[in-house]
Amino acid sequence: MPDTQTIPEPRARVRSMKEYHPPLGCRDALRLDFNENTVACSPAVRNVLSRIAAGDLTRYPERAPVEAKVARHLGLVPEQIALTNGVDEAIHVLFEAFLEAGDELLLPVPTYTMYEVYASATDASVVAVQAGDDLQFPFERLLAAITPRTKIIAIANPNSPAGSVASREQILAIARRAPHAVILVDEAYFHFHGETVIDLIGIQPNLVVARTFSKAYGLAGLRVGVLAAPVDLMQWIRRVLSPYSVNSVALACLPAALDDDAYITSYATEVRAARTQFEATLDQANIRWWPSAANFVLVDIGPRHADFVRRMHAAGVLVRDRSNDPGCDGRVRITIGTREQMRHAASALHQAIAAIRAEGDKP
């Protein structure tokens, strides 16, 4: 036995990573901080949940029948889709399957945090393409940043934190300019936007699309996502995907969630109406905001952003400070819920802004 105690070392890239802790904490308030459904999932899903027995949990989850149903729902064949433990796992397995030393992950920024987190665990490097002050999709700059080393281009569409969008033509132009790279289009907020490129799966050979059940469906706690990819790419992705990463409760609920299209349509319609109503509130309060195609709006609070978030919390409304995102100093993201919830958020916002202005500060 050696006399000094040594412990095993992780890979160099892991040593330089930091743990990522989303700011969850105590969230007993109106949750406008994580872009979740602010009401509930479909009653049909609740019905399934109430019938799940303890004995059902003794079995390993069988994903294939549910994958077949999801594929049909999306107009694809089962070989073109994989259910994942949220879109987060889809991103993780895609990066594990494709990124190696010398490769570049191309990202328009600001964008969803987990792309960078999972990329940092690989030996690839991240090439960030900054959006301008309007936070629109930086199409021309992204095209110009494509190199022979570009291996994945991750496009959240709509993007977070601003809710900006890339058009179908722009996505196709990028996919054609980088045939050697995988183009991931993350459609986590699809139901609020209504536009998709999922119909191009298998037609554009380097295009993959991710969808989630965490947002409009109201099932963030179940952790289910879908990755859609051409069969030629999916065969590699499946090699790194855990066979049981989607649990049996999630699998039991998905068919009911998918069948209740009316619920999703009515929730997305309500959120869009609430978003329009809330934009008017922001205009009245003379606060700059960025046009969003998703269930959130980014607002410019300025130097007192942390104080604003604290005051909103004290009034019972959680919102998310995005000041640390590239190009987002002073900006806060507010999830859009129902019109009634947003009236409550609007009155909290008016009070917080009035208090900050009374102290002579922007906004």
Ligand SMILES: Cc1ncc(COP(=O)(O)O)c(C=O)c1O
């Ligand atoms: C663009 C985007 N993709 C993916 C996710 C995470 O999805 P999931 O809960 O399915 O892992 C989020 C969550 O905020 C997101 O904003």
